[in-house]
Amino acid sequence: MTDIAGAPVQELRGVGPKLAGKLADYGIHRVDDLLFHLPLRYQDRTRITPIAAAVEGADVVIEGEVRAADIVFGRRRSLVARLQDGSGTITLRFFHFSAAQKNNLRPGCRLRCFGQPRRGSSGLEIYHPEYRQVQEGEVLAEESLTPIYPTTAGIGQNQWRSLCGQALLRLQSSPPRDLLPAGQLPYDLAQALSYLHAPPPDAPQALLREGHHPAQLRLALEELVAHNLSLHRLRERAQQEGAPALPARPRELEAFLASLPFTPTGAQSRVLGEIAADLARPCPMLRLVQGDVGSGKTLVAAGAALQAIANGYQVAIMAPTEILAEQHWGNFSGWFEPLAVDMEWLSGRTKGKKREATLQRIGSGKAALVIGTHALFQADVAFHRLGLVIVDEQHRFGVHQRLALTEKSSREHGRPHQLVMTATPIPRTLSMVAYADLDCSVIDELPPGRQAVSTALVDSNRRQQVVERVAAACAEGRQAYWVCTLIEESDALQAQAAEATAAELQQALPQLAVGLIHGRLKPVEKEAVMARFKAGDLALLVATTVIEVGMDVPNASLMIIENPERLGLAQLHQLRGRVGRGSEASHCVLLYQAPLSANGKQRLSAMRESSDGFYIAEKDLELRGPGEVLGTRQTGLMEFRIAELPAHNHLLQQVQDLSDQLREGYPELIEPLIQRWTGAAQQFAKV
Ligand code: ADP
Numbered sequence: 001m002t003d004i005a006g007a008p009v010q011e012l013r014g015v016g017p018k019l020a021g022k023l024a025d026y027g028i029h030r031v032d033d034l035l036f037h038l039p040l041r042y043q044d045r046t047r048i049t050p051i052a053a054a055v056e057g058a059d060v061v062i063e064g065e066v067r068a069a070d071i072v073f074g075r076r077r078s079l080v081a082r083l084q085d086g087s088g089t090i091t092l093r094f095f096h097f098s099a100a101q102k103n104n105l106r107p108g109c110r111l112r113c114f115g116q117p118r119r120g121s122s123g124l125e126i127y128h129p130e131y132r133q134v135q136e137g138e139v140l141a142e143e144s145l146t147p148i149y150p151t152t153a154g155i156g157q158n159q160w161r162s163l164c165g166q167a168l169l170r171l172q173s174s175p176p177r178d179l180l181p182a183g184q185l186p187y188d189l190a191q192a193l194s195y196l197h198a199p200p201p202d203a204p205q206a207l208l209r210e211g212h213h214p215a216q217l218r219l220a221l222e223e224l225v226a227h228n229l230s231l232h233r234l235r236e237r238a239q240q241e242g243a244p245a246l247p248a249r250p251r252e253l254e255a256f257l258a259s260l261p262f263t264p265t266g267a268q269s270r271v272l273g274e275i276a277a278d279l280a281r282p283c284p285m286l287r288l289v290q291g292d293v294g295s296g297k298t299l300v301a302a303g304a305a306l307q308a309i310a311n312g313y314q315v316a317i318m319a320p321t322e323i324l325a326e327q328h329w330g331n332f333s334g335w336f337e338p339l340a341v342d343m344e345w346l347s348g349r350t351k352g353k354k355r356e357a358t359l360q361r362i363g364s365g366k367a368a369l370v371i372g373t374h375a376l377f378q379a380d381v382a383f384h385r386l387g388l389v390i391v392d393e394q395h396r397f398g399v400h401q402r403l404a405l406t407e408k409s410s411r412e413h414g415r416p417h418q419l420v421m422t423a424t425p426i427p428r429t430l431s432m433v434a435y436a437d438l439d440c441s442v443i444d445e446l447p448p449g450r451q452a453v454s455t456a457l458v459d460s461n462r463r464q465q466v467v468e469r470v471a472a473a474c475a476e477g478r479q480a481y482w483v484c485t486l487i488e489e490s491d492a493l494q495a496q497a498a499e500a501t502a503a504e505l506q507q508a509l510p511q512l513a514v515g516l517i518h519g520r521l522k523p524v525e526k527e528a529v530m531a532r533f534k535a536g537d538l539a540l541l542v543a544t545t546v547i548e549v550g551m552d553v554p555n556a557s558l559m560i561i562e563n564p565e566r567l568g569l570a571q572l573h574q575l576r577g578r579v580g581r582g583s584e585a586s587h588c589v590l591l592y593q594a595p596l597s598a599n600g601k602q603r604l605s606a607m608r609e610s611s612d613g614f615y616i617a618e619k620d621l622e623l624r625g626p627g628e629v630l631g632t633r634q635t636g637l638m639e640f641r642i643a644e645l646p647a648h649n650h651l652l653q654q655v656q657d658l659s660d661q662l663r664e665g666y667p668e669l670i671e672p673l674i675q676r677w678t679g680a681a682q683q684f685a686k687v
Pocket residue numbers: 262263264265268291292293294295296297298299423447448552
């Protein structure tokens with residue numbers, strides 16, 4: 001189905017059906033596709049280094065005469081050869097070798113070797129060099145830097161080099177089609193590709209390593225444009241399917257708002273209005289609501305849900321963790337029960353008869369509002385008339401999961417509308433590439449009376465003082481969180497660590513009621529602990545990062561985070577957002593383990609300096625890169641072949657402009673561009 005002109009790879013020397021099959025796994029079907037399989041890095045084999053000039057850790061080509069070759073019996077048996085040129089000698093060491101190999105390395109024979117010297121027992125040594133016998137004066141074959149290609153098992157470097165080399169030869173007579181509007185780019189496509197597959201010996205290697213060579217920028221630009229276009233296309237396809245028009249229901253909305261103990265902030269009202277207008281249109285809403293922790297996104301979700309329900313449609317709300325889903329359940333039951341809305345709960349733990357009954361009520365349309373975890377998009381869940389899907393904490397879900405839920409509706413009414421909410425503000429630069437398929441609303445105002453949380457960095461050797469501080473705060477009737485972190489993903493280990501900390505703190509603070517919450521507790525147990533903390537029966541709550549989202553206890557005004565250097569900024573910001581919800585001044589103590597890395601220091605300082613989620617997100621992006629910022633499950637979306645963010649941030653404006661130009665003036669180029677860069681990935685994106 002590709003319409004890129006080009007011969008199939010089988011036309012190349014050495015490519016039979018088997019290798020063609022392996023190449024297909026890389027999305028490489030045509031000779032041109034090979035050109036876009038770009039090297040990761042390069043080796044310089046273009047000149048011979050005198051042995052005396054070889055340095056530890058740097059690849060070199062050396063040439064010399066074998067002086068001695070012996071099997072040495074040390075801690076490990078090895079074959080050791082001494083190689084000498086006019087400048088000095090070096091040791092070649094082989095731990096794996098054959099008898100033939102030993103016999104070939106006769107004193108007096110001349111070898112050319114490639115490898116990386118390291119410091120060994122006899123001075124500089126090269127372990128397992130690549131080598132071959134040469135005649136004196138034989139010229140070096142390599143005229144350009146040697147590319148190292150990304151590969152997994154099955155295709156070796158020499159194979160890649162031969163394949164790409166053949167593709168490069170063909171490029172000279174039939175260059176791949178330039179798909180970007182001409183005249184504004186520093187390099188043309190063929191130039192950039194030839195350069196990157198075979199850079200000249202004097203190529204600026206440092207620039208190439210950093211991805212800032214103009215040839216790389218040329219391709220990165222094209223790749224980002226292709227990516228942006230593919231998101232736009234996803235969006236257009238969704239829009240073509242249509243959606244139920246759900247007109248605004250001002251009477252229901254006003255009645256609901258009037259029942260609340262507060263009035264919406266200006267930002268909440270504005271976003272509610274934007275969503276109401278989207279829902280009224282007969283094409284699916286695809287809207288991302290960004291709002292800092294505590295900005296009141298739940299209310300906005302409720303307004304949207306109400307509009308769909310009042311129009312006779314079902315609404316699904318999906319949260320990434322049970323605790324958060326439970327929190328929503330609590331809020332929505334309080335708000336919607338007086339309005340007689342039928343609600344259902346569905347999580348992975350809803351099993352057996354109960355699950356059957358729940359699925360039945362979802363399938364028949366009796367359930368108007370369904371709240372749950374990712375269990376909502378399992379295969380056996382079918383909705384009757386799903387009109388709106390709300391996904392909370394978007395960054396935890398991949399784009400594929402997001403799309404999967406919208407497939408859940410019977411299609412007579414089109415696609416359901418979609419609202420995704422995230423408390424991790426996505427930096428604008430990143431959202432342009434990661435979320436070009438979504439409209440954006442920002443709740444840029446906190447409810448009145450919130451106070452900024454003051455944040456302190458404390459070395460863990462002053463832990464005792466921190467414990468005393470907890471005692472003092474609780475003595476004044478305040479409540480506190482103590483968050484334990486572990487690098488391990490395992491719930492069991494995290495739970496263990498939290499248990500140990502809780503026991504230790506209870507012993508140090510016998511006068512306080514200490515509670516414990518972690519991911520291994522049963523939902524009822526978790527609920528009970530949360531209820532006791534909320535009611536003020538517990539003064540100190542020891543927790544794993546499960547409390548990151550969903551805890552809302554205004555009287556809690558102190559948070560201790562142990563080993564914060566292990567967490568990303570976005571996660572720390574989320575955690576810290578659990579305090580500062582009441583009228584009291586709140587504090588956060590980052591109890592770090594010294595010594596901090598330079599990066600760790602910068603991250604924690606950013607936390608101390610700012611409570612602005614957008615600032616923190618930009619810092620996070622700068623310090624950790626987009627994969628981490630968007631959450632690991634999202635990284636598939638952000639795996640570029642050559643583009644790298646944030647290193648290529650400065651290209652993003654041009655990406656946007658080119659993408660607009662193509663969509664307006666050159667629509668016929670869009671499909672080939674997307675195919676070229678995302679051919680293999682596209683198939684998954686369709687779900
Ligand atoms: P988040 O955006 O982090 O999901 P929530 O929706 O949980 O925030 O809201 C945080 C808290 O603020 C909740 O207790 C909620 O009831 C309260 N809240 C929301 N909107 C307002 C408002 N306009 N005025 C006062 N409090 C509000």
